[in-house]
Amino acid sequence: MAKQPRSKVASKGGKARAESLSPAERQEAARNAADARWKIPKATHIGEINLAGLVIKCAVLEDGRRLLNQQSFLAAIGRRGNPDGAKTSSGDGQSGFLKVPPFLAADNLKPYIGETLSASCNPIPFRLLTGGRFHGYEARLLPLVCEVYLAARRANALTHKQVHIAEACEMLVSALAQTGIVALVDEATGYQEVRDRKALQAILDRYLLQHFAAWAKRFPDDFYKHMFRLKGWKWTHMNPAGGPRCVAQMTKDIVYARLGPGVLEELETRNPVGDNGRRKAAHHQWLTDEIGHPALSEHIKSVVTLMKAVPDKGWDQFARLLDRALPKCGHSIQLDIDDILPEDDSVN
Numbered sequence: 001m002a003k004q005p006r007s008k009v010a011s012k013g014g015k016a017r018a019e020s021l022s023p024a025e026r027q028e029a030a031r032n033a034a035d036a037r038w039k040i041p042k043a044t045h046i047g048e049i050n051l052a053g054l055v056i057k058c059a060v061l062e063d064g065r066r067l068l069n070q071q072s073f074l075a076a077i078g079r080r081g082n083p084d085g086a087k088t089s090s091g092d093g094q095s096g097f098l099k100v101p102p103f104l105a106a107d108n109l110k111p112y113i114g115e116t117l118s119a120s121c122n123p124i125p126f127r128l129l130t131g132g133r134f135h136g137y138e139a140r141l142l143p144l145v146c147e148v149y150l151a152a153r154r155a156n157a158l159t160h161k162q163v164h165i166a167e168a169c170e171m172l173v174s175a176l177a178q179t180g181i182v183a184l185v186d187e188a189t190g191y192q193e194v195r196d197r198k199a200l201q202a203i204l205d206r207y208l209l210q211h212f213a214a215w216a217k218r219f220p221d222d223f224y225k226h227m228f229r230l231k232g233w234k235w236t237h238m239n240p241a242g243g244p245r246c247v248a249q250m251t252k253d254i255v256y257a258r259l260g261p262g263v264l265e266e267l268e269t270r271n272p273v274g275d276n277g278r279r280k281a282a283h284h285q286w287l288t289d290e291i292g293h294p295a296l297s298e299h300i301k302s303v304v305t306l307m308k309a310v311p312d313k314g315w316d317q318f319a320r321l322l323d324r325a326l327p328k329c330g331h332s333i334q335l336d337i338d339d340i341l342p343e344d345d346s347v348n
Contacts, residue, residue: 040125040133043067051076051179052171059136061126067136070123077145078168079103104148108159112151117144146173204266207259207292212271212281218293219251219284223300226307227254230315254303254322256283259295261329302326 043059049068050056054076057069068076101121104113123135146169152158153166186192227250228235256264267283274280287293306325310318 040127041065043126043128046128051175054172058139059126059128059134061124065124066139067124067126068139068142070135070137073137073142074103076142076168076172077103077149078165103165104145106159106162108157108162109148109152111157112148112155114144117141117148143173143176145169200262203260204262206290207263207288207295208266208270208286209288209292210270212285215282215285218282218296219300220304222304223307226304229312230307230310230318232313232315252283253328255296255299257328258326259292259299259329263329299326 041061041063044062045060046058048055048057054072056072056076058072059067059069061067101123104117104121121137121141123137125133125135127133149158149162149166149169150173152162158166183192186195224247225235227247252264256267267286271279271281271283271286284293284296287296303322303326306321307318310321
């Protein structure tokens with residue numbers, strides 16, 4: 001029998017591998033292949049900027065580029081319509097982008113567009129770590145675009161339909177200037193660290209009370225039943241605080257260390273261990289009804305769901321799943337829960 005060409009053999013092998021994958025795995029493989037082909041960068045950080053009452057979504061790519069979400073960018077300067085309007089077709093029939101986007105394409109604006117601005121006008125495709133593709137403009141493009149419209153306004157070169165864009169640009173430039181000078185002062189004086197601490201404290205105050213509230217049952221029995229099952233301990237409908245002394249420390253690690261940045265540390269400060277080796281209240285009695293308790297409830301539900309997915313005596317497997325799905329806040333290296341010694345038995 002004649003030997004098949006290597007290309008056909010490779011094709012059959014690739015087809016067999018593809019057929020062995022689940023639909024979700026095939027979709028993910030196709031997405032990764034497309035991203036690799038088109039070299040679409042990932043956004044490692046995302047957030048929102050509030051300027052002049054406008055919320056602009058932003059991202060930092062893995063190569064350090066700072067982007068403003070395309071739709072947010074257009075809304076900020078008073079432009080309406082489909083962002084895809086920036087797309088065009090190049091001479092070879094392939095999809096591409098205009099060198100100058102539509103919001104700068106008017107002939108009366110061209111005298112005020114510099115080379116630096118023209119070089120940074122193309123929308124940049126990117127994707128989030130959690131999935132989904134978007135387009136964004138480099139952040140430095142925003143003040144440059146604003147300056148084009150303001151320069152045209154100073155020269156009385158704007159059309160009637162462009163006046164509202166110039167007004168939006170004026171507000172943005174003012175807001176950017178105020179934000180920029182404040183950031184420079186903060187950085188020069190070292191106040192930036194204090195500012196960040198104050199921002200964190202504001203978040204913690206939404207999570208935690210100044211004085212603890214009356215006790216109420218917050219941890220369902222399933223939480224501890226599955227904990228005992230995964231550790232191979234016998235469950236006897238006992239008060240978990242009366243069980244193995246490491247239960248309290250494990251609860252801190254599984255729950256409070258993962259609720260939000262600084263939450264566990266602040267709880268340890270507000271609810272310290274007394275001279276008798278116990279705390280005045282359970283940690284959950286310090287959580288607020290508006291933010292703290294709902295966050296606790298949702299977190300426990302997620303933890304119990306992970307627990308149910310793991311077989312008996314599978315604590316190590318559960319711990320790995322937990323660290324991936326619900327990592328500790330501010331921790332890049334996860335400690336083994338079993339290696340942490342207990343401090344007290346009154347944190348649940």
